[in-house]
Amino acid sequence: MMRSSWGFGQIVLLSLHVSLSTAFPDSILQILPENSGSSPHHRHRKIPRDDNLYCDSWRFVVEANDVGPWARIPSRCVAFVQDYVTNDRYRADSEAVADASLEFAKTVKVSGDGKDAWVFDIDETLLSNVPYYAVHGFGSETFDENSFDEWVDLAEAPALPASLRLCKELEQLGFKIFLLTGRTEFQRSATSKNLDYAGYSDWERLILRGPSDDGKPATVYKSERRKELEDEGYVIHGSSGDQWSDLNGFAVAERSFKLPNPLYYIA
Amino acid sequence: MMRSSWGFGQIVLLSLHVSLSTAFPDSILQILPENSGSSPHHRHRKIPRDDNLYCDSWRFVVEANDVGPWARIPSRCVAFVQDYVTNDRYRADSEAVADASLEFAKTVKVSGDGKDAWVFDIDETLLSNVPYYAVHGFGSETFDENSFDEWVDLAEAPALPASLRLCKELEQLGFKIFLLTGRTEFQRSATSKNLDYAGYSDWERLILRGPSDDGKPATVYKSERRKELEDEGYVIHGSSGDQWSDLNGFAVAERSFKLPNPLYYIA
Structure with a gap:
């Protein structure tokens, strides 16, 4: 896998700083935990009613797993997705998922033998890459592995x-x-550092794709590791997880919790 | 199972006529196929912003199967659900599901031996019970089997x-x-008549719950019949299907298509 130069990474970083300080000051910062309570009123861009209806329905079929693999969000939905992920809807939806998860968790009789497990995906589940996608068209550009790896x-990531x-x-x-991610072993150190930076601690194990997982669909890789x-x-x-491929397959959890993700699809 | 008297059925019918002609003239009629094109501009009730955000997130966790069984919609979401099912969002979402279904169907190599099957649920999938729920609080009242059976x-049902x-x-x-429904054999004749009334023809088989299916969870009953x-x-x-219990379990279809249903939950 080609790695892009550090120089390109700096460009990404630079663009992020520009975005954070100018283009979407409230909205992007809203997802950063250190600013989470400071800015309750966020700017809503006006989205044409037809686009809103279309994109809301597109989001429904995406989140309900009704569509097959897709590579990019519809071009007419860029403003809609931007509004969704950078204002209060994304936050409210993921809070509702956390509430539902916790409600179930409280009904579980934890055995005390240390064998009661909960599996989390990382990207768009524990960590948010919205600052990256904010400078890459909110899912409307073809995914660029090199620039994402630099990020x-x-x-x-907050x-x-x-x-x-x-x-x-x-x-x-x-x-x-347990953290079960599609990121590779090459990214263990950066991932671990990022989890730390974002405030995650006390997790039991970080499971990443090894050489033998190369090319495996996410559903297969994640099912095997759960097994x-x-x-x-x-x-x-x-x-x-934010992808159905985080949750489906075999050795599935007693209960699965789908988080929202209108930015990208992983098979 | 107790059946209510025909007299009660007439009360329901009366209430429906009142609703259709007075309370929500555009909205309810919108889902009737014979009026579907005649009334493009529907009344939108103003829903407080906080309720809208809350109920939209509630809808997300419900549709993504993140919450366990629930008996009634949240009381603060009655206006939201009413607006959703009686205006253009429900229609747009279900059209998007149909589009996704068809897109997949066109990729299937139909064998020509008459063995290529598609399974449909009935309630809130082929037929809409919104006219019933319109006079029963849009999912905010405890489900009343007797009055629903009369309906x-x-x-x-359109x-x-x-x-x-x-x-x-x-x-x-x-x-x-194939039509695979949680309705019982006692309702075969009414169901068949209703399908006819609504314009469905040429289906291969109507599968209803028999005596041996009594008390089985929908997922089990439907999986057994698919098997x-x-x-x-x-x-x-x-x-x-509009319920995850229509789609999950065993003998699942190659692809499953979840339709929206913010009115009720079936385990």
Whole structure:
């Protein structure tokens, strides 16, 4: 896999700073935990009514897993997706998912043998890449692995506030937290650093794609790794992810929790 | 199972006529196929911004199957759900699901041996019970089986326009249409009459709950019946339903299509 130069990474970083300070000051910062309470009133861009209806329905079929693989958001939905992820809807939706998750978690009889597990995906589940997508067309551009890998290496993705709260509450309840991500072993150090930066601690294990997982569909890779956890004696009570491929397949959790993601699709 | 008297059914019918002619003239009639094109501009009730945000997120977790069983919609979401099902969002969402279904259907190599199957649920999939729920609080009242059975006996539920179109196009493509419903054998005649009334024809088989299915969760009952179809040699390419219990379990279709339903939940 080609890696782009550090110079390109700096360009990305530069663009981010521009965005953060000028283009979407309230909106992007809203997802950063350190600003989460400081700016309750966010700017709503006016989206034409027809586009809103169309894009809301597009979002419905995407989130309900009714459409097959898709590469880019519809071009007429850029403003809609931008508004969704940078204003209060994304936050409200992911808070509602965290609430539903916690409501279930509280009904689980935690055994006390340290084998009660909860599996989290990372990107758009624990960490938000909205600052990256904000300078890459909010999902309307073809995914560029090189620039995304540079962004990952920066290790500055903010936490999704709802998931950070959920994660801490699950730990309190006695669940062991497993992080199961499509990121590769090459990204272990940056990922670990980023989780730290975003406030995640006390997770049990970080599982990344190894050489033997290369080219495997996410559903297969993630199912296999969940099966390994089960074989180690863990009971996977809950699983949280923004993609259906985080949740479906085999060795599925007792309950699965789909977080919103209108930015991209992973098979 | 107790059945209510015909007299109660007449009360329901009366209330419906009142609603249709006074309370929501545009909105309810919009879902009736014979009026579907005649009234493009629908009244939108103003929903407080906080309620809208809350109820939109509630709808997200419901549609993504993040919440467990629920008995009633949140009381603060009555106006939201009413607006959703009686104005253009419900229609647009179900049209988007039909489009996604058809896009997949066109990629299927239909064998020509008459064994290519598509399974449809009925309530809130082929037929709409919105006229019933319009006089029963839009999902905010506890489900009353007696009055609902009386409504079913009337056999006047309109088609969900998007599903009617999809059904006809699938038949043209050579799929055999199976109707798999939680309604019971006692309701076969009324259901058949209602399907006819709503414009459905040429379906292959209507499968209802028999005595041995009494008390079975919908997921189990529906999976068992899909398995029977597979054992008969049918290949279930697609499955359409408004409940996850229509789609999940075993003997699942190659692709499943979740339609919206913010009115009620069936386990």
